[in-house]
Amino acid sequence: xxxxxxxxxxxxxxxxxxxxxxxxxxxxxxxxxxxxxxxxxxxxxxxxxxxxxxxxxxxxxxxxxxxxxxxxxxxxxxxxxxxxxxxxxxxxxxxxxxxxxxxxxxxxxxxxxxxxxxxxxxxxxxxxxxxxxxxxxxxxxxxxxxxxxxxxxxxxxxxxxxxxxxxxxxxxxxxxxxxxxxxxxxxxxxxxxxxxxxxxxxxxxxxxxxxxxxxxxxxxxxxxxxxxxxxxxxxxxxxxxxxxxxxxxxxxxxxxxxxxxxxxxxxxxxxxxxxxxxxxxxxxxxxxxxxxxxxxxxx
Amino acid sequence: xxxxxxxxxxxxxxxxxxxxxxxxxxxxxxxxxxxxxxxxxxxxxxxxxxxxxxxxxxxxxxxxxxxxxxxxxxxxxxxxxxxxxxxxxxxxxxxxxxxxxxxxxxxxxxxxxxxxxxxxxxxxxxxxxxxxxxxxxxxxxxxxxxxxxxxxxxxxxxxxxxxxxxxxxxxxxxxxxxxxxxxxxxxxxxxxxxxxxxxxxxxxxxxxxxxxxxxxxxxxxxxxxxxxxxxxxxxxxxxxxxxxxxx
Ligand SMILES: Nc1ncnc2c1ncn2[C@@H]1O[C@H](COP(=O)(O)OP(=O)(O)OP(=O)(O)O)[C@@H](O)[C@H]1O
Ligand SMILES: [Mg+2]
Numbered sequence: 001x002x003x004x005x006x007x008x009x010x011x012x013x014x015x016x017x018x019x020x021x022x023x024x025x026x027x028x029x030x031x032x033x034x035x036x037x038x039x040x041x042x043x044x045x046x047x048x049x050x051x052x053x054x055x056x057x058x059x060x061x062x063x064x065x066x067x068x069x070x071x072x073x074x075x076x077x078x079x080x081x082x083x084x085x086x087x088x089x090x091x092x093x094x095x096x097x098x099x100x101x102x103x104x105x106x107x108x109x110x111x112x113x114x115x116x117x118x119x120x121x122x123x124x125x126x127x128x129x130x131x132x133x134x135x136x137x138x139x140x141x142x143x144x145x146x147x148x149x150x151x152x153x154x155x156x157x158x159x160x161x162x163x164x165x166x167x168x169x170x171x172x173x174x175x176x177x178x179x180x181x182x183x184x185x186x187x188x189x190x191x192x193x194x195x196x197x198x199x200x201x202x203x204x205x206x207x208x209x210x211x212x213x214x215x216x217x218x219x220x221x222x223x224x225x226x227x228x229x230x231x232x233x234x235x236x237x238x239x240x241x242x243x244x245x246x247x248x249x250x251x252x253x254x255x256x257x258x259x260x261x262x263x264x265x266x267x268x269x270x271x272x273x274x275x276x277x278x279x280x281x282x283x284x285x286x287x288x289x290x291x292x293x294x295x296x297x298x299x
Numbered sequence: 300x301x302x303x304x305x306x307x308x309x310x311x312x313x314x315x316x317x318x319x320x321x322x323x324x325x326x327x328x329x330x331x332x333x334x335x336x337x338x339x340x341x342x343x344x345x346x347x348x349x350x351x352x353x354x355x356x357x358x359x360x361x362x363x364x365x366x367x368x369x370x371x372x373x374x375x376x377x378x379x380x381x382x383x384x385x386x387x388x389x390x391x392x393x394x395x396x397x398x399x400x401x402x403x404x405x406x407x408x409x410x411x412x413x414x415x416x417x418x419x420x421x422x423x424x425x426x427x428x429x430x431x432x433x434x435x436x437x438x439x440x441x442x443x444x445x446x447x448x449x450x451x452x453x454x455x456x457x458x459x460x461x462x463x464x465x466x467x468x469x470x471x472x473x474x475x476x477x478x479x480x481x482x483x484x485x486x487x488x489x490x491x492x493x494x495x496x497x498x499x500x501x502x503x504x505x506x507x508x509x510x511x512x513x514x515x516x517x518x519x520x521x522x523x524x525x526x527x528x529x530x531x532x533x534x535x536x537x538x539x540x541x542x543x544x545x546x
Contacts, residue, residue, distance in 0.1 A: 046383075049387045050386070050387060050544070051383055051386055051387060051543075051544060052544055052545075053544050053545050071389060074387060074388055074389040075389045077387065078387070078388075079383065079384060079387040081380045081383050081384065082380075083379065083380050084380070085379060085380030085381050085383060085384040087309065087313060087381065089312070089313050089316040089317060090309070090312060090313070090316075094312070098305055098308075098309055099388075101301060101302075101305040102301075102302055102305050102306075102385070102388060102390050103388065103389075103390070104301065104302075130316070146384070147384075
């Protein structure tokens with residue numbers, strides 16, 4: 001186990017942010033810590049990356065205690081924090097060379113490694129421009145590249161795609177996917193179920209300072225109930241007739257029925273309704289969101 | 300060592316590119332000097348040449364104020380996650396402060412040279428020997444180091460760049476309560492007590508005595524203040540930086 005925590009607690013003043021967190025992460029896997037604002041995701045990452053001391057419990061990274069053996073832990077990990085920690089007034093290349101030099105690369109090795117990373121993360125355009133003139137997506141990729149200068153075994157990513165547009169988000173996901181194939185263990189936090197679904201082997205849901213769900217994306221979604229179809233009718237009476245025909249859950253003039261989201265299923269539902277003489281005004285598919293997960297697991 | 304040099308390189312580069320801060324730390328003292336020499340100077344009669352009297356005060360004010368921008372750089376790094384990144388790496392992350400302090404010394408050295416040149420243009424006629432210059436610059440160096448480390452500590456605990464800048468304002472106004480612009484003898488008794496016992500006064504008077512032929516005074520006192528302040532400020536910054544993890 002590359003990450004192992006036991007009864008981790010953290011308080012800020014009167015507020016208890018973590019109430020005895022137990023986590024285990026196997027080397028080479030991808031864990032997504034999912035939670036709403038203020039759940040304690042960043043706090044967990046800060047403790048595991050030796051930035052903040054826990055108030056109670058223990059945490060070990062590769063067998064080293066994060067408090068007593070912080071220096072050894074730092075040799076194993078790399079951190080990409082919630083907000084891109086790049087120097088705005090330096091260029092992309094200068095930022096990378098700086099990290100490489102701090103990590104004791106020789107001058108020429110630092111230059112080679114930086115060029116390699118600029119290429120790999122599609123940052124050649126940003127290489128010799130000051131970071132303040134770069135887009136959010138570029139900054140985030142540079143931030144990630146800076147964390148990879150020394151090839152860490154364990155990478156912490158705190159909300160790697162929050163605030164990015166869909167294209168940048170996909171680029172970021174691809175970059176993370178490459179790392180996984182290289183065997184880097186990834187511990188990421190996110191507010192998006194889709195992101196966890198796409199990247200993680202295992203999802204841990206944090207709520208009120210504790211783990212409320214832990215499993216694969218599929219297991220979690222099954223717990224929530226998968227995709228559903230929302231059918232809107234002109235009146236509650238129409239919705240009632242549809243309910244008699246299809247089952248599902250009715251609220252006023254809307255009926256929600258479970259679905260696999262396929263066109264075939266949508267066709268069949270609409271055909272059945274048409275055959276029974278019920279006019280459907282609007283159809284939408286609804287995939288489970290983080291909100292649904294919370295409603296389900298917090299209940 | 301490479302780590303510290305890399306951090307110094309980083310801070311110097313950041314300073315060089317933050318043009319507004321750099322210009323401010325040079326233009327402000329030059330403009331103040333012009334103001335005091337040309338606007339107020341005529342009305343202030345102190346018995347000797349006013350420009351010779353005021354320039355050492357302006358230099359000390361300028362370096363003190365310039366040193367405090369270290370606090371804003373450090374607060375910015377704390378806030379934007381640079382310090383977090385460095386602290387999560389297997390390096391001596393304290394070097395991030397050493398880097399900013401060193402850049403501050405370099406910035407202030409540059410500003411001081413420009414201020415002295417501008418002063419000569421305005422009629423400043425130092426009577427200092429080479430040794431006097433060396434001693435004066437040595438004392439200023441100690442003073443800048445002390446204030447830069449103090450500012451670094453302020454930057455570590457400040458919650459934002461704006462709160463760190465409060466220290467700059469403080470250092471901009473403190474010299475008014477000293478013998479920088481007028482001899483303390485002209486002040487009301489209460490102010491005089493403060494002015495004569497705060498550290499800036501002996502430092503200004505020593506620099507003034509070294510550069511011009513003002514009556515020699517409190518050299519050892521100035522040295523003790525600057526040195527003592529440096530020791531306290533450095534220890535404080537070290538202690539505050541270590542304590543970050545318990546927040
Ligand atoms: N340094 C601090 N001092 C006081 N309170 C803090 C501090 N850091 C975090 N908190 C509080 O702890 C709680 C958990 O914060 P944390 O940043 O870990 O949440 P998060 O899950 O990362 O949220 P987000 O999605 O907003 O990033 C929040 O209520 C926050 O206000
Ligand atoms: Mg967070």
